[in-house]
Amino acid sequence: MFANGQTVVQLLEQLAPKHIAMENDKIGLQLGTLQKEVTKVLVALDVTHEVVDEAIATGAELIVAHHAIIYRPLAKLDTSTPAGKLYEKLIKHDIAVYIAHTNLDVADGGINDWMADMLGVPAEGRSSLEDVHTDKLYKLVVFVPETHHEQVLQAVWNAGAGQIGGYSHCSFNINGTGTFKPGDGAQPFIGETGRLERVHEVRIETIVPHSAHRKVVQAMLKAHPYEEVAYDLYPVELKGRVFGLGRVGKLPEAVKLGELAERAKTAFDVPALRLVGDPERLVRKVAVLGGSGSRYIRHASFAGADVLVTGDIDYHTAHDALAAGLSIIDPGHNIEKLMKPRLADWLRGELQQRKYATEAVPSAINTEVFRFV
Structure with missing residues (x-):
């Protein structure tokens, strides 16, 4: 027996409930219908033409993605535009798109916890960088x-x-x-x-x-x-219970900043990253935040972090962090791709536990837009 699309989403929302998302975040069903049988769910970071082609080729009727495909109200649906062509392809092939964004960031056992796990920050003693929702x-x-x-x-x-x-x-x-x-x-x-x-x-x-x-x-x-x-x-x-964005915690032992940067490269599978601070500096208290973390420099400093691991740090923010004594490891926004295998595994387990034959698979498409040359 295959699960209905609504059943798949109800399971997903046990991990990442919609009500814990940040205000005005574009989450939930964005295109298509959940009122249909789903044989395969494709878990993706971004929904691009390549990802949609992958869904078509693999027979996935539902894409669960982290980044929204519709950011603002549509005045019209012009299928000659890049976005319009994407929507048209999804509609023609009856593929629904469901978004789990900041609710998956904030969730216990979500993206920010996965990041901390991968860097070796113990779960015990972790706290959030910013509280965003109190149940x-x-x-x-x-x-x-x-x-x-x-x-x-x-x-x-x-x-x-x-x-x-x-x-x-x-x-x-x-x-x-x-x-x-x-x-x-x-x-x-x-x-x-x-x-x-x-x-x-x-x-x-x-x-x-x-x-x-x-x-x-x-x-x-x-x-x-x-x-x-x-x-x-x-x-x-x-x-x-309080749900928060980002995580901060102490490593079992202090390590050199350069060593932690190498650990981040391996953990997040990136060929290079940007480093702010002395590579020889010893760091122990680590803050992490998936996606764009420029506005969380003060939060990390206030939490007593030695280093913040996040993406999209701009030049002036990096200077401000350095002046405040906070080192930065910036492996890029795309490291949120770590959610693909982990969310697919979680969802697969929930489906199997309930005897559904519906598959959940991670997208194999690399949606990183930047190239290192």
Whole structure:
């Protein structure tokens, strides 16, 4: 059985939910439809004519890309323009394009974490360069018969409820008596139509993050035995998990800046990179940010980083960083290509776990526009 396009996207959004993207970012479905069976997903950094040709040749009905193909509202669709020709080719071959951009950057286990992993920055002790989204929290209150208390509790925990800071499986449970009278047409799990029932029940209270609230409620309803479930879901002031752009953390041991630059060349598969700072300088605290990081120099300095690894650093920003004592390793914007095999592997695993035959493969097309001569 092959997955529907919407199912593929729902799986992807478990890793990179749309609501954690930066404001006004162009993400989500940009062209085509998700209401169709998908036999193959092509994961790409950019959607170029070469990438579309690859999708056609390999039979992919859906391209999941990092960089958007539509940046601003279209006044018209002129198929004589380069962009218009690209859209025309995608439409003629019924290939949909879905974009995961800053939501994939920000996500736990997304691009910025992958970058840090590849440079040897341990996950323990990492923090973000800039907080961009704080998950809202809700309180879920549900009344359950004692016989199904543990079943419902485990279901909501497994769906993502009960996390407070570094503690999981948090809940409060109170025993009491529930009353109800089934009306005509009701099919009660307990009791009889027209008779007032008193049942030993447990009131479960637990915390639910916004990112998981639909999944938690669905899991609760599925596990609950009642035909009509009595529950409340309301917002609370307690702050939830914070999602941020970029990562900063300490290497196990200090290394020379030049050695870290060579490590970056190998890890990110680039023939050359730009280096700001003394190659002999010892560095340990490393900040990383996929894509264009010029405006994050101050963030890296404020975080106490010795070096920032990012792309698209301009001349004057490099001088400002050097004056502030911050070294820079600039391997280019295209190193975000690392998302192709990793996201394809992640998506393939999720599909296989659910017994779908849909494939997820990384694009083999190199979309780097710069050449070193």
